[in-house]
Amino acid sequence: MPKYEGIPESLTLKAARQFVEPRVSEKRFAHIEGVAKFAKRIANACGVDLFLAELSGWLHDACKHVNDKELVAMADKFGMELHPVDRQQGRLIHGPVAAYVCREELGLTNQEVLDAITEHTLGNIPMTDLSKVTFLADCLEESRPDSYRKPILDALDLDGKVNLNKAMLVALDLGLQMLISDKAVIHPRTVDCRNYFLDLVRNANK
Numbered sequence: 001m002p003k004y005e006g007i008p009e010s011l012t013l014k015a016a017r018q019f020v021e022p023r024v025s026e027k028r029f030a031h032i033e034g035v036a037k038f039a040k041r042i043a044n045a046c047g048v049d050l051f052l053a054e055l056s057g058w059l060h061d062a063c064k065h066v067n068d069k070e071l072v073a074m075a076d077k078f079g080m081e082l083h084p085v086d087r088q089q090g091r092l093i094h095g096p097v098a099a100y101v102c103r104e105e106l107g108l109t110n111q112e113v114l115d116a117i118t119e120h121t122l123g124n125i126p127m128t129d130l131s132k133v134t135f136l137a138d139c140l141e142e143s144r145p146d147s148y149r150k151p152i153l154d155a156l157d158l159d160g161k162v163n164l165n166k167a168m169l170v171a172l173d174l175g176l177q178m179l180i181s182d183k184a185v186i187h188p189r190t191v192d193c194r195n196y197f198l199d200l201v202r203n204a205n206k
């Protein structure tokens with residue numbers, strides 16, 4: 001394995017897997033394994049580093065099992081800045097909290113991987129390709145319903161001209177539609193992020 005900045009030699013893919021496995025349910029672990037696999041597949045199609053993609057996939061939900069109240073308490077303890085919606089919907093910050101935990105417990109300081117873990121739920125402006133790959137792999141893992149996966153996969157066009165931005169736009173649109181139909185609170189970052197990708201896709205089509 002080549003040396004990567006901010007990734008201790010001890011943090012192999014196997015070590016990342018062993019770090020998350022005892023923390024989460026069997027079902028969640030199967031999801032995480034699926035995300036790591038899918039992240040590698042997308043990365044391979046678009047020239048993103050395979051190891052970093054798989055590593056981000058393994059670690060992205062390392063705090064998904066923590067309840068809302070505890071996530072907010074952990075974020076406060078870590079001195080993280082929270083939006084009022086983060087406080088109300090603690091689960092939305094399982095990514096940023098996981099990034100912090102991975103830094104503390106695994107010595108992971110690679111900013112790209114930390115950002116990919118942090119941004120996998122709400123997105124961000126801008127996002128690196130690694131972060132988009134992690135976000136999309138989380139949407140496309142095989143236990144997700146086909147009605148959700150198919151439009152994202154079509155936009156991504158894995159076997160053609162891979163288009164991460166178009167797939168991000170479709171994924172964010174679908175996510176927002178689901179939140180509206182569930183009458184759920186929408187985090188403003190997701191709206192900003194959706195508008196950002198809409199702009200990128202429109203400008204690319206001009």
Ligand SMILES: [Fe+2]
Nearest residue numbers: 060061064121
């Ligand atoms: Fe997640």
Ligand SMILES: [Fe+2]
Nearest residue numbers: 035060061138
């Ligand atoms: Fe996930």
